[in-house]
Amino acid sequence: MRGALRVSAVVSCVSLLAAAAVAAPKAKPDAVAEAAAHPERLPVLEAQLGIAPQAAPPVRRNHPAKVVVKLEVKEVTAELADLVQYTFWTFGGSVPGPMIRVRRGDLVELHLMNDPNNAMPHNIDLHAVTGPGGGAASTFTAPGHQTQFTFQALHEGVYVYHCAVAPVGMHIANGMYGLIAVEPESGWPAVDREYYVMQGEFYTRGDFHEPGLQPFDMRRAIHEDPAYVVFNGRDGALVGDRALPAKVGETVRLFFGNGGPNLVSSFHVIGEIFDVVRVEGGRTENRDVQTTAVPAGGSAVLEFRVEVPGTFVLVDHSIFRAFNKGALAMLKVEGPADKTIYSGQEVNEVYLGEKSEAAVKAVEAATGTTDTLQGRVDRGKAVFQGICSTCHQLEGQGLASVFPPLARSDFLMADKERSIGIVLQGLHGPVTVNGQSYNNVMPPFANLSDREVADLLTFVRNSFGNRGEPVDVGEVARVRASLGGKP
Numbered sequence: 001m002r003g004a005l006r007v008s009a010v011v012s013c014v015s016l017l018a019a020a021a022v023a024a025p026k027a028k029p030d031a032v033a034e035a036a037a038h039p040e041r042l043p044v045l046e047a048q049l050g051i052a053p054q055a056a057p058p059v060r061r062n063h064p065a066k067v068v069v070k071l072e073v074k075e076v077t078a079e080l081a082d083l084v085q086y087t088f089w090t091f092g093g094s095v096p097g098p099m100i101r102v103r104r105g106d107l108v109e110l111h112l113m114n115d116p117n118n119a120m121p122h123n124i125d126l127h128a129v130t131g132p133g134g135g136a137a138s139t140f141t142a143p144g145h146q147t148q149f150t151f152q153a154l155h156e157g158v159y160v161y162h163c164a165v166a167p168v169g170m171h172i173a174n175g176m177y178g179l180i181a182v183e184p185e186s187g188w189p190a191v192d193r194e195y196y197v198m199q200g201e202f203y204t205r206g207d208f209h210e211p212g213l214q215p216f217d218m219r220r221a222i223h224e225d226p227a228y229v230v231f232n233g234r235d236g237a238l239v240g241d242r243a244l245p246a247k248v249g250e251t252v253r254l255f256f257g258n259g260g261p262n263l264v265s266s267f268h269v270i271g272e273i274f275d276v277v278r279v280e281g282g283r284t285e286n287r288d289v290q291t292t293a294v295p296a297g298g299s300a301v302l303e304f305r306v307e308v309p310g311t312f313v314l315v316d317h318s319i320f321r322a323f324n325k326g327a328l329a330m331l332k333v334e335g336p337a338d339k340t341i342y343s344g345q346e347v348n349e350v351y352l353g354e355k356s357e358a359a360v361k362a363v364e365a366a367t368g369t370t371d372t373l374q375g376r377v378d379r380g381k382a383v384f385q386g387i388c389s390t391c392h393q394l395e396g397q398g399l400a401s402v403f404p405p406l407a408r409s410d411f412l413m414a415d416k417e418r419s420i421g422i423v424l425q426g427l428h429g430p431v432t433v434n435g436q437s438y439n440n441v442m443p444p445f446a447n448l449s450d451r452e453v454a455d456l457l458t459f460v461r462n463s464f465g466n467r468g469e470p471v472d473v474g475e476v477a478r479v480r481a482s483l484g485g486k487p
C-alpha cells in the first residue's frame, strides 16, 4: 500500500528510469550473493560454540561474515553410565561435539585439529556443506596434524556433522557427531531458553549397566543391537541435578539431533505437546505434534511453551530404549500450578470391582476352594503369574541388573512385613539382593485385596527355593492400615 502511493507521487515529477527504481524498492541482497560478491571484505569472527546442553547463542547479525570454527578431536575415556567407562572419540572432548551456529550466506572457515595423543586419524563431514564428502575430502587429519577448509552455508537449517573416516560407523558410534545450525537471514523467533540435545547409541561388549571399561562391539553394531541409547553421550546425562531447567510461562527451543549411527528416534516429551516442529531441521513447520521421527544423521527443532510445573521426561518413544537403555532426559519446570490446565490427582481410592471379598467368597462357594495351605498357595501362584512374573520372571529368577530375584532372595525373606509393604507400596531406590545391587522402580499393587496379597506372598515365600511361614490376611490388613490405606 505504502509502496504504491510513493510510486504515483514519484512518477509525476521524475524520469521513468528513476520511477522504475523506486517501484521495485531495493530489496536487501540475498545473503548468499552478498557474501559471494566480496568475500575478502567480510568481517572475520571467531565462532561462539555451544557446549551441550547449552545451545550456541543466536547469531544476531544482519550481514554476512566469515566465521572461524576450531574443533579439536580428542579420544577420551569417560563414564557412559555410573560405574561404566567407555573410550569416546569426540569433537572437543564431549558427546555431542560443540554446537556451531552461523547465518545463511556466511563463509565458514573450519579448522580440524587432531590431538597428538590420539591413536586414530579423523575428519569431518558437515551436512551443511555443499561439496565432496561434506568437507571430509579436505579434512583427513592424522594425530598431531591439523587441516582447514572453507565453505559457504547456502541453506538454512539444522545439520548434523560427524566423522567419516573408515570404519565410518565405528567413528560415529564412538561419539563423533554434533550439530551446526544455519539461521535464516532474519534469525529464528526469540525464545526464553534454547537447549542442545543429541541422541546416539553405544555398542558395548557388556550389556546395559555392566560395570567396568567396556570395549566397542562391532558385531552388535552391525546387528543394530545397542546396549545403550542415550542423550548427550551418557546414561543420565540430563536427569536429577543435571535436568534441563525452565520456568512456567517460558518458551523452550530444543535443537535435537540424532547421531545414530543406526536407529531412528521417536522423540517425545512426556506431558508436553510441541507447538512447532521444524521438521527434519528444515523450513517446514509442523504444529501441535506429540512425537517426531528424527532419522540417524538428522535433526529437528522443537518449540513449546511450558504452561505447568513438573518434571517432563524426554524420551525416545521406542520405549524400551527409554527405560532399559538410557534414552531418557528431564526438563524440570518450576513455577505456579494452573489447576485448570492440569488439576493434579483428584481421586485415589480403592476400587474393588468384581474382586470384592463377596465375589471371592462366591467363587469359593462355587468351586469348593477352601483355605488349606495348598489352596492358598495355588491362588497365590495364579496372582504371581498374572502380575509379578512379568518382571521377576516365571521362576522368580529376576533379570540381571534390572529386576531382582525373588528366588532365594535374602532381601525378601529377611522381613515379612516389609515384603507386604513392598507389594502394597512398590519399591524404588537402591536395594541389594543376594549381594547384587539394583536401582529401579517397582510400581505399587495396592489394588490387590488383602487375601490376594496374603496368598501371593505365601506362595512366593514358599517357592523357588524359599522357605517361610505363610502370610495371613490379618497381617496384610495391619500393614495396609499402618500405611494409611483404606481397609
Ligand SMILES: [Cu+2]
Pocket: 089, 120, 121, 122, 123, 163, 164, 165, 171, 176
Ligand atoms: Cu573419527
